[in-house]
Amino acid sequence: MVRLRQAVLAARDLDAAVARLNEALPLAEPFSDPGVAHFGLRNAVMALGDTFVEVVAPVREDTAAGRHLDRRGDGGYMVMFQVDDLDGARARAAALGVRTVWELELPDIVDVHLHPRDMGAAIVALDRCDPPEGWRWGGPAWEGRAPATVAAGGVTGATLRAPDPQALASRYADVLGRSPRDDGTIELDLGGELRFVEGDDGIEAFHAALPGRAGESVEAAGVRFAFG
Numbered sequence: 001m002v003r004l005r006q007a008v009l010a011a012r013d014l015d016a017a018v019a020r021l022n023e024a025l026p027l028a029e030p031f032s033d034p035g036v037a038h039f040g041l042r043n044a045v046m047a048l049g050d051t052f053v054e055v056v057a058p059v060r061e062d063t064a065a066g067r068h069l070d071r072r073g074d075g076g077y078m079v080m081f082q083v084d085d086l087d088g089a090r091a092r093a094a095a096l097g098v099r100t101v102w103e104l105e106l107p108d109i110v111d112v113h114l115h116p117r118d119m120g121a122a123i124v125a126l127d128r129c130d131p132p133e134g135w136r137w138g139g140p141a142w143e144g145r146a147p148a149t150v151a152a153g154g155v156t157g158a159t160l161r162a163p164d165p166q167a168l169a170s171r172y173a174d175v176l177g178r179s180p181r182d183d184g185t186i187e188l189d190l191g192g193e194l195r196f197v198e199g200d201d202g203i204e205a206f207h208a209a210l211p212g213r214a215g216e217s218v219e220a221a222g223v224r225f226a227f228g
Helices: 014-024 034-039 064-072 086-095 165-176
Strands: 002-010 041-048 051-058 075-083 100-106 109-114 123-129 154-162 193-198 202-209 217-220 223-227
Touching: 002 064, 002 123, 002 154, 014 041, 014 051, 014 217, 034 041, 051 064, 051 075, 051 154, 064 075, 075 154, 075 202, 086 100, 086 109, 086 123, 086 165, 123 165, 154 165, 165 193, 193 202
Parallel strands: 002 051, 075 123, 154 193, 202 223
Antiparallel strands: 002 075, 041 051, 100 109, 109 123, 154 202, 217 223
16 A cells, blocks of 8 residues: 655744644644654644645754745645565665655654655655554554544645656556556545656645545745645
8 A cells, every 4th residue: 555644834933834734625633743853953733634634844943844834834744655575665765865854753654854855846755654544643543553533535645746656656556556647646545646847856735535626736935736
C-alpha cells in the first residue's frame, strides 16, 4: 500500500492558518504534538476522515520551516506517505542518492524524512504504521488504533511543481515503487494520485475527497485544496 496520509503546511501564524483551514475543510479538533519542539516548531494536526492536515509554525530562529517560509511564504511544506514496504522504499531512495534527513522508530510507527533537495517539491516522509489504521501523529486517539467513528472524506494526493515535472515524477515513482501512467501521474492506493506540473519547485495543491464537493477547490493557508 502507498497512500498520502498527511498533508503538511507551513505558516507564520499558526492560529490564523488553522482558523482558515477550518473555514474551508470539515476538520476535527486540532492536536498539538509536543514532539515538534525538537524542530523548533509548534503545530496543529487535524483529522480529515482517516487522513490528516497539519500546520507547522516556527517558534525559534534558524529552522528548516522558517527558511522555507522566507523563500516561499505560507503554503505546502511536506507530503507524508504511508507505505507498507518501508525498507524497500528506503533502499530505492538510497540507490538514487536521496539522503535521509531524519528518522524515528517507535513500536507503532516508523517515520523517515527524505531531503527535499534530493526529492524535489517537498519534504517527503515515509511512514510504516502498525496497525495500518493507526497514526500516532494524529494524537492519542490514533496511537496504535483508529477512533471508533471516523468522518467521511480525506486527503488523497497532491500536485507537485518542478522545472522538469517529468524528472520529478520519475523520481517519486522510483522511490514509491510505482510506474507513472501515460499522462505522467502516479496512482496511489484508495483512489489517490500524484500529479506533476511545470513551475517553481513546490506543492501546487493537495487533493481531497469530500462528499458533495467534487470539482470544487478552495485556497487556504497559502495552498489550494482540490476536491475530487
